[in-house]
Amino acid sequence: MLRCEGCRVRAGAFVLELGRLHIQPGEHCLVVGPSGAGKSLLLRTVAGLVRPEAGTVLLRGEDALDLPPEARRIGLVFQHYSLFPHMSVHENVAFGLRMRGASRRHAREEATVELDRLGCAHLADRRPATLSGGEQQRVAIARALATGADLLLLDEPFAALDPATRAACRLELAGLRRSLDLTILEVTHALDEAGAHADRIVVLSGGRVVADGPYGTLAARPPDLRAARGLGLENLFPAVLIGHATGAWCFVPPGSVTVNLPTVAAPAGAFALAGMVEAVEDLGPLCRVRLLVDLPGEPVRLAGFAAAGAGALSPGFRATAHFPADAIRPLPD
Amino acid sequence: MAATARWRTARSAVLPIAAGLLVGLVLLALATLVIRAAESPDALVSAAVDPDVWYAIGTTFAAAGLAVAFLVLFGTPLAYLMARTRSRVLPLVEALIDLPLVLPHTIAGLLVYLVFMRNGPLGAPFGVVGLSFEDAFPGIVAAMLFVGIPYYVDAARDGFAKVPVELEEVARTLGAGPGAAFARVALPLAARECLSGAVTAWGRAVGEFAAVIMIAYYPLVISTLIYTRFTQYGLAGTVAVALVLLAVCGSVLIVLRRGAARLWRPDAPV
Numbered sequence: 001m002l003r004c005e006g007c008r009v010r011a012g013a014f015v016l017e018l019g020r021l022h023i024q025p026g027e028h029c030l031v032v033g034p035s036g037a038g039k040s041l042l043l044r045t046v047a048g049l050v051r052p053e054a055g056t057v058l059l060r061g062e063d064a065l066d067l068p069p070e071a072r073r074i075g076l077v078f079q080h081y082s083l084f085p086h087m088s089v090h091e092n093v094a095f096g097l098r099m100r101g102a103s104r105r106h107a108r109e110e111a112t113v114e115l116d117r118l119g120c121a122h123l124a125d126r127r128p129a130t131l132s133g134g135e136q137q138r139v140a141i142a143r144a145l146a147t148g149a150d151l152l153l154l155d156e157p158f159a160a161l162d163p164a165t166r167a168a169c170r171l172e173l174a175g176l177r178r179s180l181d182l183t184i185l186e187v188t189h190a191l192d193e194a195g196a197h198a199d200r201i202v203v204l205s206g207g208r209v210v211a212d213g214p215y216g217t218l219a220a221r222p223p224d225l226r227a228a229r230g231l232g233l234e235n236l237f238p239a240v241l242i243g244h245a246t247g248a249w250c251f252v253p254p255g256s257v258t259v260n261l262p263t264v265a266a267p268a269g270a271f272a273l274a275g276m277v278e279a280v281e282d283l284g285p286l287c288r289v290r291l292l293v294d295l296p297g298e299p300v301r302l303a304g305f306a307a308a309g310a311g312a313l314s315p316g317f318r319a320t321a322h323f324p325a326d327a328i329r330p331l332p333d
Numbered sequence: 334m335a336a337t338a339r340w341r342t343a344r345s346a347v348l349p350i351a352a353g354l355l356v357g358l359v360l361l362a363l364a365t366l367v368i369r370a371a372e373s374p375d376a377l378v379s380a381a382v383d384p385d386v387w388y389a390i391g392t393t394f395a396a397a398g399l400a401v402a403f404l405v406l407f408g409t410p411l412a413y414l415m416a417r418t419r420s421r422v423l424p425l426v427e428a429l430i431d432l433p434l435v436l437p438h439t440i441a442g443l444l445v446y447l448v449f450m451r452n453g454p455l456g457a458p459f460g461v462v463g464l465s466f467e468d469a470f471p472g473i474v475a476a477m478l479f480v481g482i483p484y485y486v487d488a489a490r491d492g493f494a495k496v497p498v499e500l501e502e503v504a505r506t507l508g509a510g511p512g513a514a515f516a517r518v519a520l521p522l523a524a525r526e527c528l529s530g531a532v533t534a535w536g537r538a539v540g541e542f543a544a545v546i547m548i549a550y551y552p553l554v555i556s557t558l559i560y561t562r563f564t565q566y567g568l569a570g571t572v573a574v575a576l577v578l579l580a581v582c583g584s585v586l587i588v589l590r591r592g593a594a595r596l597w598r599p600d601a602p603v
């Protein structure tokens with residue numbers, strides 16, 4: 001669907017370098033990274049709003065470098081949805097069809113179908129300013145899809161929604177993707193539940209792709225520190241590991257860490273770090289525990305799990321984190 | 334507590350008084366004019382039916398309308414570019430646009446005269462096609478256009494600046510070319526400020542004297558007519574004419590301002 005090869009995009013002093021980025025048809029690719037990593041610039045490049053100064057962009061197998069945005073057949077949804085405030089919901093959704101030469105009547109009919117698909121037909125005559133965040137988001141997606149776009153570019157489309165609405169909208173988007181065979185390139189700065197819906201995660205940092213792969217693989221073994229930070233992983237420690245020439249940092253997957261009362265002895269061969277319990281999150285049979293570890297220098301926090309019912313594990317109490325030695329992953333800088 | 338209460342009372346009295354001072358000054362000036370004009374009802378009636386007065390009003394409105402039309406035609410793209418461009422030359426362009434605001438209007442008139450006089454850089458080529466600016470209607474339009482530039486361009490630029498660029502970008506991805514995205518999205522959303530700027534520029538043009546008189550004393554416009562009457566007949570021969578002109582111009586300006594404020598509310602919720 002999309003192939004970017006050797007793209008270099010400049011925006012002021014910032015340079016985005018996309019060595020190789022391929023998105024397969026029907027794929028949901030999530031682009032994550034800290035603020036200023038170049039995520040939105042990547043979307044604007046794919047949308048044709050910014051022209052790379054070098055490299056190639058192939059869209060559906062055809063050279064799209066000089067293709068203007070209006071000729072790319074893509075849908076773009078921004079964080080605040082960017083609905084046209086001077087148009088009704090219906091006019092918003094019909095806009096793209098009218099711009100592509102559809103008659104007023106045909107555009108209205110098609111817009112009605114699209115609104116109906118997104119469950120927004122009852123909002124047709126309303127102005128965007130009167131809609132809730134979730135309604136605006138649905139209308140924005142209906143508008144993007146009304147023109148027959150098969151590639152959706154989403155720029156943090158769920159960031160402004162409350163968690164319940166966000167979860168519902170994500171499920172709806174996943175359903176649309178399956179039923180319409182959509183390809184989705186989504187940008188977010190926080191992975192949260194998004195990782196579960198995406199086929200692939202691309203981590204951007206400082207204008208470069210630092211990791212690319214399925215979430216499970218990347219989260220278990222991040223290739224380097226920048227990728228780990230881009231993924232928002234916890235349990236990153238400055239450490240010097242004997243036998244590892246590179247990397248002054250290491251990562252311990254939270255799933256490998258067991259938090260116990262200080263009186264519990266460490267299993268044979270396991271590391272033990274003592275500290276103060278900062279937070280406990282009840283997950284049913286397990287508790288997720290965050291520990292402020294007793295290490296000199298900068299505060300180091302460690303997330304792990306404890307069995308539920310361990311009453312003494314409350315914020316402010318002492319505890320010990322145990323993890324096997326082979327759970328420690330050295331991270332090159 | 335008592336001191337706080339006294340401060341609150343003083344504050345609640347000071348603000349309306351301060352706000353009312355300027356309004357009061359304008360009202361006082363108008364009242365004085367009305368009283369002086371009412372002392373001679375015959376002069377008022379004859380001024381109201383004086384063909385020279387109505388000719389000056391017609392000339393002024395026509396020239397100001399034409400000047401604003403040119404401002405909208407050429408100023409709108411300029412304002413849009415200024416709102417959307419981040420360039421190192423932008424501050425220079427902004428300063429140039431605002432120059433007529435800080436220039437004494439006699440100097441603005443001199444600049445217009447230098448450019449549009451018979452052998453000026455624009456006056457000469459226009460003269461070839463028979464368009465003369467000195468002591469002619471086009472000269473009045475040119476002077477009004479020049480002094481109105483900042484009033485229209487600044488307002489329109491502010492209007493375009495408040496339209497998020499993402500709206501146009503989305504419009505582009507939906508199939509609109511750059512022109513359509515401007516015409517269907519940016520312009521309607523900035524139209525209120527553009528209209529407001531146009532009305533202000535029109536008002537400024539109607540009241541322009543110094544810049545106009547430098548290039549075109551004739552045909553007489555409202556401001557030059559008042560000046561002429563004042564120098565020829567003194568106060569007694571001017572107040573009645575001034576009141577008629579004031580009534581007409583004030584009424585038109587109020588109608589235009591209310592129209593600009595009420596008629597165009599594109600983003601109002603339904």
